[in-house]
Amino acid sequence: MSFYLGIDVGTSGTKTLLIDEAGVVQAEASAEYPLHQPRAGWTEQDPEDWWQATVTTVRQVIKAAKCKPADVRAIGLSGQMHGSVFLDKKDRVLRPALLWNDQRTVAECEEITQRAGGRKALIKMVANPALTGFTAPKILWLRNHEPKKFDRLAKVLLPKDEIRRRLTGEYASEVSDASGTLLLDVVKRNWSKKLLGKLDLDPDLLPPVFESEDVTGTLTTAVAEQLGLTTDCKVVGGAGDCAAGAVGNGVVRSGVLSTSVGTSGVMFVHSDKPQYDSEGRLHTFCHAVRGKWHMMGVNLTSGGSLQWWVDSILQGLAGIDTKQRYEAATREAEQAAAGSGGLLFLPYLNGERTPHADPHARGAFVGLNTTHGRGQLTRAVMEGVTFALRDSLEIIRSLDVPVKEIRVSGGGSKNPLWRQMQADVFGKKVATLAVEQGPAYGVALLAAVGDGAYKSIEQACKATISVAETTPAQRKATNTYNALFPIYQRLYSSLKQDFASLAELQ
Ligand SMILES: Nc1ncnc2c1ncn2[C@@H]1O[C@H](COP(=O)(O)OP(=O)(O)O)[C@@H](O)[C@H]1O
Ligand SMILES: O=C(CO)[C@@H](O)[C@H](O)COP(=O)(O)O
Structure with missing residues (x-):
């Protein structure tokens, strides 16, 4: 029997699981680590924390599954996208990594756009505009601020890819994650020498780039010993967490779309050819499926908004564990009617990406009155996050991309109220999968493909992934949300200038 490991280096922690060749999960483990915010809008993590979490979780999973080391044939890696691990020539980490939701690079985004010859020219080279979360502006920030x-x-x-380096001793990346650096020619699926030249960046700073199922190396002797595995164990390219999550949701063909309510919110759609939103609100990236692409909208503080609300604001719920806190809060939200009594919430707590690429945008409750209670405020937070996903869905629909099926995933979608809310806000039934294991499952499947257990990723998904349940939209709630959504959309335009003025005062 062959087994495959999937490792997802997430923002809140690393999740590792082991599947057999039929795709059945044998064991899973996770380990958390801190996120540092040295200033408002700055987010950093220590790559050593990711490595320690990887070692701990792999060892736990191997111990729990009781499989023979030689039977673990391949590993797939997934992780939070866009983060920058800066290494010196002896592979020493130069400073903490800047993360996907770090907003310090506004000036560097302008510099990139200008050096590229304007926004249009930039999009022609790398399929996307410069956004603060992406990796290229982080490299320029290091050059400008820490020369x-x-x-x-x-x-x-x-x-x-830093975890890959520590596992195999090899520098390598793959097309889906590399798309989010802003340095990949997304159409040609290789680094853009043209943009690197215009930015005056040495191409040797970047690792070779592979397809997601390609084998990029095998475990070093020391690591194989440390993890209880063998040096024959392969490490495949893997994928950025969004593409990996999409593979884990079976979103590997046209017409299927997935949403994820994690810390961030993602609306992801497969595409057989590179397709663009001319306004650059959606990202156009390579998919983890060979020769395919995807578009996605990303909300920076999605489930993160409910987490902030429950953990930092609802102090009355302190003293009970996280799961119980969410359950208690969402039970109260369930008592409130759809539309939260005319209360709207903007989830731009740390700025936003889709549809408003605005690092200065902030959160807001609008429409408060003295009849509103805690349940309505909690519900408004969940509804605001869901409206933000609908913003991406509307852009996808406006591009004539077929949307036949919506699959929901992520920690937030495990909650029945949030699943129903997504169906009602989107005005379309949503599906949940029989086994929803997210990005770690997706890359474990990629490892199985890389080892030859399946002919292709499409075949692997067909054999292992099935829909368990569908939640239809409720007409009355959909009507309420359809009436509120245009007001929600107008609020950002009304407040945009004030967000900028507030930022100047900080
Ligand atoms: N029981 C729950 N009810 C509602 N939302 C939940 C629940 N549990 C987790 N969440 C949401 O899921 C989010 C975490 O999702 P997850 O997919 O684990 O995120 P990530 O991988 O980004 O850390 C939390 O921020 C929270 O908003
Ligand atoms: O920035 C993006 C995708 O473009 C985020 O999706 C990150 O990749 C991190 O995601 P989570 O840790 O919230 O899942």
């Missing part, structure tokens, strides 16, 4: 460290810079790796 001594930049002088020692030898390699820039994405979070999961």
